[in-house]
Amino acid sequence: MRLSGTWSISNGLIATLLFSTLTPAIELDLNDEQSIKDAASTSTYSMMGWYYGNETGQIPGSFPEKWWEGSALFLALLQYWHFTGDTTYNSLMSEGMQWQSGEEGDYMPSNYSSYLGNDDQMFWGLAAMMAAELKFPDVEDGFSWLSLAQGVFNTQTARWDTTTCGGGLRWQLFPYQSGYTMKNSVSNGGLFQLAARLARYTDDDKYSKWAEKIWDWSTSSPLVNNKTWNVADSTQMANDCADSGNYQWTYNYGAYLMGAVYMYNYTNGDEKWKKPVDGLLGKTLKTFFPNGDVIEDVTCEPIKMCNFNEILFKGLTSSWLAFTTLLAPDTAAQIKPKLASSAEAAAKSCTGNNNNTCGITWYQNKWDGTTGMEQEISATNVFLANLINYNTGSFGPVTSKTGGNSASDPNAGSENDDEKKMKPITTGDKAGASILTLIFVFGWAGAVAFMMLGG
Ligand SMILES: *[C@@H]1O[C@H](CO)[C@@H](O)[C@H](O)[C@H]1NC(C)=O
Ligand SMILES: *[C@@H]1O[C@H](CO)[C@@H](O)[C@H](O)[C@H]1NC(C)=O
Ligand SMILES: *[C@@H]1O[C@H](CO)[C@@H](O)[C@H](O)[C@H]1NC(C)=O
Ligand SMILES: *[C@@H]1O[C@H](CO)[C@@H](O)[C@H](O)[C@H]1NC(C)=O
Ligand SMILES: *[C@@H]1O[C@H](CO)[C@@H](O)[C@H](O)[C@H]1NC(C)=O
Numbered sequence: 431m432r433l434s435g436t437w438s439i440s441n442g443l444i445a446t447l448l449f450s451t452l453t454p455a456i457e458l459d460l461n462d463e464q465s466i467k468d469a470a471s472t473s474t475y476s477m478m479g480w481y482y483g484n485e486t487g488q489i490p491g492s493f494p495e496k497w498w499e500g501s502a503l504f505l506a507l508l509q510y511w512h513f514t515g516d517t518t519y520n521s522l523m524s525e526g527m528q529w530q531s532g533e534e535g536d537y538m539p540s541n542y543s544s545y546l547g548n549d550d551q552m553f554w555g556l557a558a559m560m561a562a563e564l565k566f567p568d569v570e571d572g573f574s575w576l577s578l579a580q581g582v583f584n585t586q587t588a589r590w591d592t593t594t595c596g597g598g599l600r601w602q603l604f605p606y607q608s609g610y611t612m613k614n615s616v617s618n619g620g621l622f623q624l625a626a627r628l629a630r631y632t633d634d635d636k637y638s639k640w641a642e643k644i645w646d647w648s649t650s651s652p653l654v655n656n657k658t659w660n661v662a663d664s665t666q667m668a669n670d671c672a673d674s675g676n677y678q679w680t681y682n683y684g685a686y687l688m689g690a691v692y693m694y695n696y697t698n699g700d701e702k703w704k705k706p707v708d709g710l711l712g713k714t715l716k717t718f719f720p721n722g723d724v725i726e727d728v729t730c731e732p733i734k735m736c737n738f739n740e741i742l743f744k745g746l747t748s749s750w751l752a753f754t755t756l757l758a759p760d761t762a763a764q765i766k767p768k769l770a771s772s773a774e775a776a777a778k779s780c781t782g783n784n785n786n787t788c789g790i791t792w793y794q795n796k797w798d799g800t801t802g803m804e805q806e807i808s809a810t811n812v813f814l815a816n817l818i819n820y821n822t823g824s825f826g827p828v829t830s831k832t833g834g835n836s837a838s839d840p841n842a843g844s845e846n847d848d849e850k851k852m853k854p855i856t857t858g859d860k861a862g863a864s865i866l867t868l869i870f871v872f873g874w875a876g877a878v879a880f881m882m883l884g885g
Pocket of ligand 2: 478479481484485486522
């Protein structure tokens with residue numbers, strides 16, 4: 431059925447009215463393992479409708495305008511395979527995650543490296559780390575998953591910046607990027623998490639020392655407050671990180687929570703890490719589940735202004751909450767009911783376009799009129815998160831001592847030679863990067879004002 435040539439997501443309201451009664455939601459019975467798997471299979475299939483990397487003439491794993499989103503897609507696919515056992519997408523995953531790994535095996539491919547942020551590269555590192563931890567087989571004649579995570583760790587720790595604020599990772603890599611003069615939570619929290627996971631997997635204290643260092647710096651900065659457990663989004667180097675941009679995002683909390691919970695597990699339940707786990711978890715559950723216990727990115731959802739990055743945040747965070755229960759079983763009683771109510775609401779949002787398209791404003795319990803790969807990724811993640819209730823014993827991430835055999839290369843990556851990887855910058859690159867930057871620096875309001883005024 432088509433209304434007219436201009437049919438688009440802006441007609442979302444009409445679409446909601448038309449289809450909400452016609453298309454059944456994704457059926458989800460959380461007491462039935464197969465029902466959860468089926469729901470995840472449906473949303474994963476929709477998600478893959480946006481992936482062309484396995485077709486002739488296309489580039490595996492490539493999303494040119496939003497490179498980091500490939501890592502979000504592969505993170506969802508890895509968990510899809512892990513929790514359901516369905517291998518449909520496995521070869522496409524190996525191919526895409528290798529193709530984008532870059533010339534030196536550190537997720538700095540030269541096509542994109544001139545305008546990446548530390549956070550973009552870091553998410554690919556987390557995907558490689560997850561592949562190792564879930565025992566996704568290494569490929570022959572490629573980089574091992576573990577070495578790719580190590581490559582990202584090595585290149586990023588080499589960028590640790592002590593010129594201002596007593597340390598920290600900048601958001602972006604090059605002086606022509608606006609985010610070069612900021613330090614932000616997802617970059618630092620993400621590297622903290624990667625270090626903690628490498629520590630647990632390899633049992634090499636080089637990584638745990640870095641995790642401690644990043645954590646201590648973060649809590650001494652305005653990014654993480656270790657009394658209130660507020661996690662700010664970013665801080666400016668211009669005034670030596672005296673204040674912060676305090677937009678609240680699920681993934682900033684999740685990035686640090688996962689790092690803390692891996693350190694908690696790695697240290698066999700050390701009190702030093704129990705406090706941050708309890709503190710960050712408590713604040714996360716209190717802040718981001720305001721409507722019917724359904725996870726919500728409260729900064730953008732109520733005003734319907736989530737951009738394509740932001741739609742992914744709560745999906746990533748749902749996965750991290752699920753892994754938190756596996757690594758710190760004490761937390762399960764608090765987390766599981768929230769993952770359940772969130773998944774039920776998400777399933778009810780999947781009535782769009784007459785083809786089970788999922789929305790993002792889950793707490794509305796119906797489709798919100800939006801369509802996209804990002805919506806499908808987040809729905810997939812929250813469905814899969816509920817499979818932790820089945821077979822828990824075998825779902826936890828492994829280490830090199832408990833069955834993980836991805837090959838280690840402690841010197842992976844090219845460390846400090848970012849200069850070499852800078853290709854000549856085209857006007858197009860600059861424009862692309864600075865628009866993204868505007869959105870992040872000034873938030874949605876500033877970005878909208880910018881687009882209305884001049885863009
Ligand atoms: C569902 O419909 C939307 C809008 O037409 C389309 O973009 C999307 O690819 C469709 N998904 C599937 C799985 O067919
Ligand atoms: C690419 O993968 C999809 C699954 O997402 C599959 O349906 C399609 O047939 C594949 N295309 C090719 C050319 O292999
Ligand atoms: C980089 O671009 C070239 C030319 O389009 C392409 O052949 C190659 O596969 C791309 N590499 C990556 C990692 O996307
Ligand atoms: C909070 O963080 C500061 C700065 O890193 C540290 O000095 C202090 O010991 C921490 N407090 C607790 C209770 O861990
Ligand atoms: C660490 O994680 C494993 C599962 O991977 C779990 O069995 C164990 O209880 C956890 N340790 C602690 C201290 O919670």
